[in-house]
Amino acid sequence: MSAIFDVRNLKKTFGGLVVTNDVSLSMAPGDRVALIGPNGAGKTTFVNLVTGNILPNAGSVMLGGQDVTRLGPTERVRRGLVRSFQVTRLFSEMTPEEHVALAILQREGRSGKMFASHRAMPDVMEEGHTLLSRLGIAHLARHRVSEIAYGQQRLLELSLALALKPKVLLLDEPAAGVPQSDTARIEQAIADLPSDLAVLMIEHDMDLVFRFAKRVVVLAAGEIIFDGSPDAVTKDVRVRQAYLGSYADARSVA
Amino acid sequence: MAMLSNSDTLSVTSDRRARLTRDAVGVLVILALGVAGYVLFPNNLALLTRITAIALLVLSLDLVTGYCGVATLGHAALFGAGAYGAGIAAAHFGITDPVAMLAVGIIAGSIAGLISGVVVLRAHGLPQLVLSIAIIHLAHEAANKASGWTGGSDGLSGIMPDAVFGVWQFDLWGRTAYVFGIVLLVVTFVLLRQIVRSPFGMLCRGIRQDPVRIRAMGGSVHGTLIRMYIISGAVAGAGGALNAISTQVVGLDSLSFTLSAEALVMLVLGGTGSLYGALLGTVTFLWFEDVVSAANPFHWLTIVGALLIAVVLFAPKGLYGSLAAYFERRGRKNP
Ligand SMILES: Nc1ncnc2c1ncn2[C@@H]1O[C@H](COP(=O)(O)OP(=O)(O)O)[C@@H](O)[C@H]1O
Numbered sequence: 001m002s003a004i005f006d007v008r009n010l011k012k013t014f015g016g017l018v019v020t021n022d023v024s025l026s027m028a029p030g031d032r033v034a035l036i037g038p039n040g041a042g043k044t045t046f047v048n049l050v051t052g053n054i055l056p057n058a059g060s061v062m063l064g065g066q067d068v069t070r071l072g073p074t075e076r077v078r079r080g081l082v083r084s085f086q087v088t089r090l091f092s093e094m095t096p097e098e099h100v101a102l103a104i105l106q107r108e109g110r111s112g113k114m115f116a117s118h119r120a121m122p123d124v125m126e127e128g129h130t131l132l133s134r135l136g137i138a139h140l141a142r143h144r145v146s147e148i149a150y151g152q153q154r155l156l157e158l159s160l161a162l163a164l165k166p167k168v169l170l171l172d173e174p175a176a177g178v179p180q181s182d183t184a185r186i187e188q189a190i191a192d193l194p195s196d197l198a199v200l201m202i203e204h205d206m207d208l209v210f211r212f213a214k215r216v217v218v219l220a221a222g223e224i225i226f227d228g229s230p231d232a233v234t235k236d237v238r239v240r241q242a243y244l245g246s247y248a249d250a251r252s253v254a
Numbered sequence: 255m256a257m258l259s260n261s262d263t264l265s266v267t268s269d270r271r272a273r274l275t276r277d278a279v280g281v282l283v284i285l286a287l288g289v290a291g292y293v294l295f296p297n298n299l300a301l302l303t304r305i306t307a308i309a310l311l312v313l314s315l316d317l318v319t320g321y322c323g324v325a326t327l328g329h330a331a332l333f334g335a336g337a338y339g340a341g342i343a344a345a346h347f348g349i350t351d352p353v354a355m356l357a358v359g360i361i362a363g364s365i366a367g368l369i370s371g372v373v374v375l376r377a378h379g380l381p382q383l384v385l386s387i388a389i390i391h392l393a394h395e396a397a398n399k400a401s402g403w404t405g406g407s408d409g410l411s412g413i414m415p416d417a418v419f420g421v422w423q424f425d426l427w428g429r430t431a432y433v434f435g436i437v438l439l440v441v442t443f444v445l446l447r448q449i450v451r452s453p454f455g456m457l458c459r460g461i462r463q464d465p466v467r468i469r470a471m472g473g474s475v476h477g478t479l480i481r482m483y484i485i486s487g488a489v490a491g492a493g494g495a496l497n498a499i500s501t502q503v504v505g506l507d508s509l510s511f512t513l514s515a516e517a518l519v520m521l522v523l524g525g526t527g528s529l530y531g532a533l534l535g536t537v538t539f540l541w542f543e544d545v546v547s548a549a550n551p552f553h554w555l556t557i558v559g560a561l562l563i564a565v566v567l568f569a570p571k572g573l574y575g576s577l578a579a580y581f582e583r584r585g586r587k588n589p
C-alpha cells in the first residue's frame with residue numbers, strides 16, 4: 001500500500017546537539033507502529049518535527065503524497081495529521097465538554113460560529129458525550145480541567161486527538177501518568193480506531209507495545225536503530241545495547 | 255445512542271433556559287442601574303453617559319485582553335477612531351443622523367481594530383505592549399497633525415446630531431444621549447454575551463490559555479485573534495461615537511495613552527475575562543474618580559492609586575472575579 005505518511009532524512013540539532021539524525025519513516029493506512037527508545041532518544045522531538053511544532057534543519061515530511069514540510073502545525077492538522085502531547089496540554093479553565101466540543105467543531109470547520117452555542121447543538125453534544133464515555137470521563141464533563149486528576153486529564157488529552165478524526169495519529173506516551181486501572185480504557189480506545197488510520201504510538205510499557213504494534217521502530221540518540229517486527233526487536237543486539245547503555249548512564253549519573 | 259438523546263435534549267433545553275435567565279438578569283441589572291442613574295442623578299447625566307461610553311471601551315478591551323490574552327496599552331486608538339469617525343462624518347460630511355453617526359463610528363473602530371490587530375499581533379509579551387503604545391502615540395500624533403479634519407488640539411467641534419429617529423432631540427440635560435447610550439450598551443452586552451459563549455468565544459479563551467493546543471486542534475490562532483480585534487474595534491468605535499454624539503466635541507484625549515492605560519486599569523479593577531467585570535470596573539473607577547476628585551481635588555490620584563493597590567493585592571481577580579469566586583466557594587459548601 002502507498003504511504004500516507006512519509007518522513008525523509010529529518011535532521012534537527014539543538015545548539016550542536018544532534019537530536020534527530022537522518023530519520024526516515026513511512027506509514028501506510030492501517031499501520032500500527034510503536035516508537036520506542038530510551039529517555040532522551042529524541043522521540044518527542046521527532047513528533048514535534050513531524051507536526052510542525054519545531055522546524056527541522058533538513059528533511060521533508062509528506063502527507064498523503066503532498067509535501068507539508070513548509071506548512072504550519074494548523075495546516076497539517078487540517079490535512080489529517082494529529083498528535084497528542086506527552087505532557088498534557090489542556091485549557092485549565094475549561095471543561096472536558098468544552099474541550100471535545102471545540103475539537104469536533106474545529107474538525108467540521110464550525111469553530112468560528114459566533115451566534116450559537118455548542119450546548120444547543122445536539123450532534124456535537126452527543127458525539128462529545130460518546131467520546132468522553134468511551135474514555136470513562138463523561139461524569140467529569142462539566143468540571144473544570146483544573147479540578148480533575150492528572151490521570152483523567154491524560155484521558156481527555158487522548159479524546160481530543162480522537163475527536164479530530166485524523167488520518168495519521170501520533171500518540172506521545174498516551175498511557176504515561178494514567179493509573180493502571182485506566183490504561184485498559186486507553187488501549188480499548190486505540191483498538192477501536194478506524195482500521196484505515198495510521199497510528200504511531202510512543203510507549204514505554206512493552207506489554208502495551210506488543211499488544212498494539214505490528215511494527216516496532218527503535219530510536220536511540222536521534223537515530224533509528226531498528227525497524228521491524230515486535231518478535232525481532234527483543235532479540236536485536238543493537239537495541240539491547242541501546243537500552244543497556246541508557247541504564248548504565250542512568251546508574252553512573254545516580 | 256438513542257437512549258442518550260432523550261436526556262440530552264432535556265439538558266439542552268434546560269441549559270438554554272438557564273443561559274437565557276442569566277442573560278435576562280444581566281440586562282435587567284443594567285437597565286435597573288440605568289433607571290436608577292436617571293432618577294437619582296438627573297443633573298449628572300453627562301457623567302453617566304461618559305461612563306457608558308467608557309464602559310464600551312473597557313468591554314472592547316476585555317475582548318482582546320481578558321478573553322484572548324493580548325496585552326495592549328493602546329486600545330483607545332479604537333475608541334478614538336470611532337469618536338473621530340462619527341465626529342468627522344457629522345462636522346465635515348453632514349451625516350448628522352445619530353444612528354448613521356454610530357454606524358460610521360463602528361466602521362471606523364473596526365478598521366482601527368483591524369490595523370491595530372495586524373500590528374500588535376506581530377509580537378508577544380512586552381514587545382507586544384510596546385507596539386500597542388507606539389500605535390496610540392502615532393494615532394494621537396496623526397490626529398494632532400491633521401487639524402484640518404480633527405481640529406487638532408482645539409478638538410473637533412460643530413457636531414450637531416439630529417433627533418434620534420427624527421423624534422427624540424438631544425437636550426441640554428443630556429437625557430436623550432443618556433437613554434441612547436444605555437440602549438446601545440444593553441444591545442452590545444447582549445450581542446457580546448452570545449459571542450463570548452459561542453464556539454468562537456471558546457476558541458478565543460483557548461488561545462489565551464494555550465495557543466499551541468489550539469493549533470494542534472487545527473485552529474487558526476492569528477485569524478481568530480484578528481477577527482476578535484475587529485469585533486473589539488466595533489465595540490470601542492460604538493463607545494467613541496456615543497461620546498462624540500453626546501458631548502458634541504471630540505478631543506485628542508479620546509485618542510490618548512492615558513485613556514488606554516485607564517481602560518486597562520478599569521478592566522483589571524473589575525476583573526478580566528468577564529463582561530460583568532468590565533462593566534463593574536468602569537463604573538467603580540469613574541464613579542470613585544468623580545467622588546474623590548470632588549472631595550479632595552489635590553490627593554484624588556493618590557487615593558485612586560491606593561484603591562488599585564488594594565484591589566490588586568487583596569482581590570487579584572478583580573472586584574467581580576473575586577465576588578464570583580467567593581459565591582462559587584460558598585455555593586459548593588452549602589449546595
Ligand atoms: N527545545 C529544546 N532545546 C534543547 N534541547 C532539547 C529541546 N527539546 C529537546 N531537547 C533535547 O533533545 C533530546 C531529546 O529529547 P526528547 O525528544 O524529549 O526525547 P524523548 O521524547 O525520546 O525522551 C534530549 O536530550 C533533550 O534534552
Ligand SMILES: [Mg+2]
Nearest residue numbers: 043044045086
Ligand atoms: Mg518524550
